[in-house]
Amino acid sequence: MKKSFNPFNTIGYVSEKYFCDRQSELKILLQNANNRINTTLISGRKYGKSALIYRFFEELNKENECICIYFDIYSTQNLKEFTELLAAKVMQKFPQKESIGKRFWNYLKTLRPVMTYDGLSGQPEVHFEFTQPKEYERTLTSILQFLDEQKSPVLLAIDEFQQVALYPEKNTEAILRTIIQTLHNVQFIFSGSHRHLMVEIFSSAKRPFYSSTQSMTLVEIPYSIYKEFIMGHFTENKKEISTEMVDFILDWTYNHTYYTQFLCNKLFACANRKPDLSYVKTICSTILEAEQGNFLQYRNLLTTFQWKLLIAIAKEEKLYQPQSKEFIQKYKLGAASTVKKTIASLIEKEMVFVHIEKEESYYRIYDVFMMRWMQKTY
Numbered sequence: 001m002k003k004s005f006n007p008f009n010t011i012g013y014v015s016e017k018y019f020c021d022r023q024s025e026l027k028i029l030l031q032n033a034n035n036r037i038n039t040t041l042i043s044g045r046k047y048g049k050s051a052l053i054y055r056f057f058e059e060l061n062k063e064n065e066c067i068c069i070y071f072d073i074y075s076t077q078n079l080k081e082f083t084e085l086l087a088a089k090v091m092q093k094f095p096q097k098e099s100i101g102k103r104f105w106n107y108l109k110t111l112r113p114v115m116t117y118d119g120l121s122g123q124p125e126v127h128f129e130f131t132q133p134k135e136y137e138r139t140l141t142s143i144l145q146f147l148d149e150q151k152s153p154v155l156l157a158i159d160e161f162q163q164v165a166l167y168p169e170k171n172t173e174a175i176l177r178t179i180i181q182t183l184h185n186v187q188f189i190f191s192g193s194h195r196h197l198m199v200e201i202f203s204s205a206k207r208p209f210y211s212s213t214q215s216m217t218l219v220e221i222p223y224s225i226y227k228e229f230i231m232g233h234f235t236e237n238k239k240e241i242s243t244e245m246v247d248f249i250l251d252w253t254y255n256h257t258y259y260t261q262f263l264c265n266k267l268f269a270c271a272n273r274k275p276d277l278s279y280v281k282t283i284c285s286t287i288l289e290a291e292q293g294n295f296l297q298y299r300n301l302l303t304t305f306q307w308k309l310l311i312a313i314a315k316e317e318k319l320y321q322p323q324s325k326e327f328i329q330k331y332k333l334g335a336a337s338t339v340k341k342t343i344a345s346l347i348e349k350e351m352v353f354v355h356i357e358k359e360e361s362y363y364r365i366y367d368v369f370m371m372r373w374m375q376k377t378y
């Protein structure tokens with residue numbers, strides 16, 4: 001591997017230096033942590049929720065001794081898997097050679113877990129084979145109580161939390177809420193990218209988590225701050241970049257964090273001595289070419305009308321009035337009711353998302369690169 005480090009990260013979190021802004025969000029997270037308020041963090045995919053949680057954990061540990069545990073439940077499908085994943089994460093946090101780790105392990109042994117090790121990461125995995133669903137609930141309660149008994153405060157971030165709404169155990173939210181109410185030393189961040197499900201969990205008066213957290217929506221990093229961040233890293237590494245180029249990068253990627261990072265990463269990796277705007281555009285084309293196979297896969301998975309509508313949305317970039325005569329006629333889309341139904345199905349598939357703005361919300365293709373590819377191809 002090359003020694004010079006690419007400052008534009010596209011996977012996970014590296015360190016503060018390579019993390020742009022989110023100062024106001026960090027401040028709120030810190031305030032909440034200090035005042036025993038649980039936080040709900042919502043944004044579309046790839047805006048930087050998970051990275052922000054890691055960044056926040058790092059910040060928290062600068063000042064206090066704090067036990068921070070992150071677990072992403074996207075892959076879990078029921079309460080059993082949730083409980084097993086939490087047990088595994090706690091084990092990974094407290095290695096057996098430490099005294100807390102020994103205590104946790106001794107406690108866990110009484111539940112007769114089956115231990116395995118992940119073939120790739122080597123990390124421990126925990127499986128329980130209970131016959132009664134109630135036993136998972138009891139186990140979950142005792143794992144959280146174990147955390148509650150620790151001397152240092154505990155912060156538990158559950159990422160992609162909307163998943164619990166899809167579990168077959170319809171009482172999962174009620175179970176979790178009941179346990180959480182008894183804890184004094186464990187605080188939570190519930191993060192999720194499926195806005196509709198997250199809002200239902202936390203804002204519907206009928207649901208157990210109703211009004212129990214402070215909600216925070218993550219939007220784009222402010223343009224001028226991101227611009228400074230990009231220019232700073234290029235300049236620091238003695239690579240030239242003009243303001244014109246950075247403006248183009250941010251516009252082309254909608255400063256949607258992952259896509260901006262990805263384009264900057266590619267440009268940084270290739271930048272010759274005097275790159276110009278046409279060089280940036282060449283890199284953009286290369287990215288779209290590399291992704292084309294994936295985009296075409298979607299065409300096979302969608303109906304002809306879904307695909308047609310997707311192209312129309314891509315061309316509009318920001319679609320404010322999907323049922324307007326003007327939009328429907330421009331792209332020959334037929335009945336407004338069909339457009340409405342199909343947009344709903346594309347949102348469900350996470351191909352399109354509603355960008356909530358103060359003045360007026362709009363629809364946009366989720367994947368910025370796919371949007372650019374469609375604009376270029378059709």
Ligand SMILES: Nc1ncnc2c1ncn2[C@@H]1O[C@H](COP(=O)(O)OP(=O)(O)O)[C@@H](O)[C@H]1O
Pocket residue numbers: 009010011012013014018019020021022043044045046047048049050051052193221257258261
């Ligand atoms: N503030 C930031 N500064 C720089 N890179 C970031 C920032 N936030 C996120 N990223 C990068 O963007 C990508 C997507 O972020 P991620 O946290 O996975 O998004 P989400 O959890 O919302 O889907 C990751 O590669 C991450 O490293």
Ligand SMILES: [Mg+2]
Pocket residue numbers: 049050051159
């Ligand atoms: Mg994430």
